[in-house]
Amino acid sequence: MKLTEKPKSQRTTLAAGRKELQEIVETCEAxxxxxxxxxxxxxxxxxxxxxxxxxxxxxxxxxxxxxHTINRLSEVVRLQNTQLKFQSSAxxxxxxxxxxxxxxxxxxxxxxxxxxSWHPITELEQLTNSTVSDALDYWNLLTPIADRWKKRESSRxxxxxxxxxxxxxxxxxxxxxxxxxxxxxxxxxxxxxxxxKVPIDYWSFVKGATxxxxxxxxxxxSFLVTYxxxxxxxxxxxxxxxxxxxxxxxxxxxxxxFPIPIPRES
Amino acid sequence: METAETKSxxxxxxxRAMHLLLFRRGKMPGARxxxxxxxxxxxxxxxxxxxxxxxxxxxxxxxxxxxPRSEEMGSDAGHASLEEARYLVALKGTLxxxxxxxxxxxxxxxxxxxxxxxxxxxxxxxxxxxxxxxxLAHKFGRWKAVTLADIFLxxxxxxxxxxxxxxxxxxxxxxxxxxxLMTKMAEAKV
Numbered sequence: 001m002k003l004t005e006k007p008k009s010q011r012t013t014l015a016a017g018r019k020e021l022q023e024i025v026e027t028c029e030a031x032x033x034x035x036x037x038x039x040x041x042x043x044x045x046x047x048x049x050x051x052x053x054x055x056x057x058x059x060x061x062x063x064x065x066x067x068h069t070i071n072r073l074s075e076v077v078r079l080q081n082t083q084l085k086f087q088s089s090a091x092x093x094x095x096x097x098x099x100x101x102x103x104x105x106x107x108x109x110x111x112x113x114x115x116x117s118w119h120p121i122t123e124l125e126q127l128t129n130s131t132v133s134d135a136l137d138y139w140n141l142l143t144p145i146a147d148r149w150k151k152r153e154s155s156r157x158x159x160x161x162x163x164x165x166x167x168x169x170x171x172x173x174x175x176x177x178x179x180x181x182x183x184x185x186x187x188x189x190x191x192x193x194x195x196x197k198v199p200i201d202y203w204s205f206v207k208g209a210t211x212x213x214x215x216x217x218x219x220x221x222s223f224l225v226t227y228x229x230x231x232x233x234x235x236x237x238x239x240x241x242x243x244x245x246x247x248x249x250x251x252x253x254x255x256x257x258f259p260i261p262i263p264r265e266s
Numbered sequence: 267m268e269t270a271e272t273k274s275x276x277x278x279x280x281x282r283a284m285h286l287l288l289f290r291r292g293k294m295p296g297a298r299x300x301x302x303x304x305x306x307x308x309x310x311x312x313x314x315x316x317x318x319x320x321x322x323x324x325x326x327x328x329x330x331x332x333x334p335r336s337e338e339m340g341s342d343a344g345h346a347s348l349e350e351a352r353y354l355v356a357l358k359g360t361l362x363x364x365x366x367x368x369x370x371x372x373x374x375x376x377x378x379x380x381x382x383x384x385x386x387x388x389x390x391x392x393x394x395x396x397x398x399x400x401x402l403a404h405k406f407g408r409w410k411a412v413t414l415a416d417i418f419l420x421x422x423x424x425x426x427x428x429x430x431x432x433x434x435x436x437x438x439x440x441x442x443x444x445x446x447l448m449t450k451m452a453e454a455k456v
Contacts, residue, residue, distance in 0.1 A: 008406050034430050083390065090448075093451070095385065101452075102380075102384065102401060107373055108373060110376070111377045112363060113374035113380055115441040116446060117442055119357045120369075121355065121440055122355045122357065123355070124288050145424055
């Protein structure tokens with residue numbers, strides 16, 4: 001897979017140049033991730049390629065790619081330097097040799113080899129006067145578990161109950177009423193978006209006359225977003241809504257939950 | 267007379283240094299250089315030398331570990347900034363197989379660690395996780411290999427970055443004589 005010279009005709013196009021640089025970057029990155037030996041890359045050839053295409057670059061993006069390639073090549077040169085130093089040191093061993101040796105050695109022998117070079121560190125876990133004192137204070141303040149359970153039981157709210165479909169329809173969260181509300185809200189959003197094509201501020205859209213209305217509108221908007229009728233996008237600290245032309249009407253796959261707390265004052 | 271004075275001068279500092287080195291306060295054991303300087307004094311190096319003499323009788327020694335420049339395993343790593351240096355108390359000699367078992371190590375785990383570290387050293391201290399797992403899987407099977415790699419990461423012997431590249435961890439640098447390991451590995455009879 002070593003980089004080799006390509007015919008001149010192929011190199012003349014800009015697209016081919018970009019592709020070649022991208023290939024160099026990818027190879028350099030694989031070397032940085034230790035997937036290949038640093039000497040796998042012919043740095044001289046890489047530099048020549050850069051030199052050849054440099055006069056042809058037109059856009060800012062091309063120049064960025066050029067600079068990025070130089071940066072990656074310099075990293076490979078650094079790794080080649082390190083490899084040479086490493087090979088001249090006492091730690092050098094061929095990875096394949098080590099691999100073969102490990103595969104052939106018994107577990108016991110491997111453990112013995114390790115133990116001959118292992119000097120484990122010594123440390124102690126301790127209790128100090130202050131930690132004992134803190135623990136004692138905590139213990140004295142801790143109420144018995146029976147009392148704590150009592151507290152929890154008394155603070156428990158109303159048990160969950162059941163609601164029939166009529167109740168849900170009456171609340172506007174089920175049935176035809178629900179679908180109608182959603183459609184109305186979607187139309188409202190599309191109208192606001194209109195010809196200006198400027199994303200609508202989330203808070204100004206969901207804000208109703210009362211807190212209850214705000215919560216209800218936010219609840220409907222969550223369905224519009226989930227089913228692809230609108231897009232919710234954070235822009236800095238602002239959240240914006242954009243209606244979609246062709247809703248998928250299916251929950252978006254790979255969607256993430258995005259909780260938005262609604263403060264009372266909103 | 268002078269020796270006695272020196273001894274008494276150091277005794278309090280020796281205790282302080284010993285406490286700093288042995289009792290774990292943060293995530294990692296040992297004491298940083300600035301901690302020793304602050305709590306023991308400017309002459310902490312002399313104090314450590316004396317402490318080392320005492321510890322050597324117990325088959326222990328004080329080790330200075332610098333934060334590594336992982337790319338330069340082959341070159342001397344003594345150029346790291348002084349603030350990064352950490353002092354630890356480690357076993358001077360080595361443990362036998364029975365002793366290692368007694369302190370909770372399984373032969374499988376020691377063998378796996380030995381294989382992983384030797385391979386990483388031969389790859390200049392870095393290798394993709396898949397390669398390490400493949401090496402371990404050859405001996406211990408696929409599932410055990412994954413578990414072992416996780417154990418080595420958790421115990422600090424190995425490290426892994428976001429790209430899934432494994433390298434030698436702080437504990438390997440502190441506890442293992444890599445030169446000895448590679449020499450023994452090369453010499454070992456199969």
